[in-house]
Amino acid sequence: SAVISQKPSRDxxxxxxxxxxxxxxxxxxxxxxxxxxxxxxxxxxxxTANQGSEATYESGFVIDKFPISRPNLTFSTLTVSNMxxxxxxxxxCSVRGARGGSYEQYFGPGTRLTVT
Amino acid sequence: AQSVTQLDSQVxxxxxxxxxxxxxxxxxxxxxxxxxxxxxxxGLQLLLKYLSxxxxxxxxxxxxxxxxxxxxxxxxxxxxxxxxxTAEYFCAVSTQGSGGSEKLVFGKGTKLTVNP
Numbered sequence: 001s002a003v004i005s006q007k008p009s010r011d012x013x014x015x016x017x018x019x020x021x022x023x024x025x026x027x028x029x030x031x032x033x034x035x036x037x038x039x040x041x042x043x044x045x046x047x048t049a050n051q052g053s054e055a056t057y058e059s060g061f062v063i064d065k066f067p068i069s070r071p072n073l074t075f076s077t078l079t080v081s082n083m084x085x086x087x088x089x090x091x092x093c094s095v096r097g098a099r100g101g102s103y104e105q106y107f108g109p110g111t112r113l114t115v116t
Numbered sequence: 117a118q119s120v121t122q123l124d125s126q127v128x129x130x131x132x133x134x135x136x137x138x139x140x141x142x143x144x145x146x147x148x149x150x151x152x153x154x155x156x157x158x159g160l161q162l163l164l165k166y167l168s169x170x171x172x173x174x175x176x177x178x179x180x181x182x183x184x185x186x187x188x189x190x191x192x193x194x195x196x197x198x199x200x201x202t203a204e205y206f207c208a209v210s211t212q213g214s215g216g217s218e219k220l221v222f223g224k225g226t227k228l229t230v231n232p
Contacts, residue, residue, distance in 0.1 A: 001162070004159075033219070033220075041224070042206060042222045042223060042224045042225050043160075043206070043220075043222045044222075045219055045220070048219065058219075092159060092160070094220075103148050103165070103167055103210065103218075104162060104165060105150070105162070105220055106162060107152075107159045107160040107161075108159050109158060109159040110158075110159045112157075
């Protein structure tokens with residue numbers, strides 16, 4: 001499996017501000033994903049981030065609101081822009097393709113965001 | 117589009133009792149199936165996966181699941197649960213996402229509570 005870390009682990013932010021979440025993996029991976037888990041809900045995919053190309057966003061998510069960077073094969077960032085209370089969620093980074101595993105997908109510990 | 121249905125939102129059981137968490141998926145093509153566990157205030161941990169081959173798959177912590185293609189089910193079982201198994205369990209199916217890459221679609225989760 002892959003060891004994935006996220007920073008920050010939690011934050012409380014004011015509406016209208018932006019927060020950048022970092023995801024670091026201990027090995028090179030082909031695919032990285034960002035998910036949102038709203039309170040009491042399941043996981044929803046925000047976007048897929050592949051190194052060297054633009055992120056691919058799912059329906060309902062746009063780049064202006066959730067810009068993503070993927071500068072290399074072990075790191076990615078997700079920014080939550082112009083936040084509102086509705087953005088209060090856990091944001092999880094996920095990877096696939098660690099250590100030769102093509103189908104297994106592993107998750108970071110998550111970033112718990114509260115917007116006031 | 118793929119979908120995953122977890123039939124029980126909450127399952128309370130007593131310690132050392134057997135448990136089954138139900139999962140059904142919709143698909144007209146081959147799928148990969150996964151069960152994840154989320155302990156309180158933590159990220160998701162991969163419990164087990166079905167990619168191909170034997171329909172009975174064994175995972176970590178004594179859990180197993182059976183793939184039933186005719187019933188499009190992938191139910192999770194454990195013959196004797198412990199207090200430490202208290203967590204939320206998510207069933208997921210791998211499907212085609214935006215841009216052609218595979219993505220995971222999650223069920224809404226089943227909260228397993230093991231009582232002494």
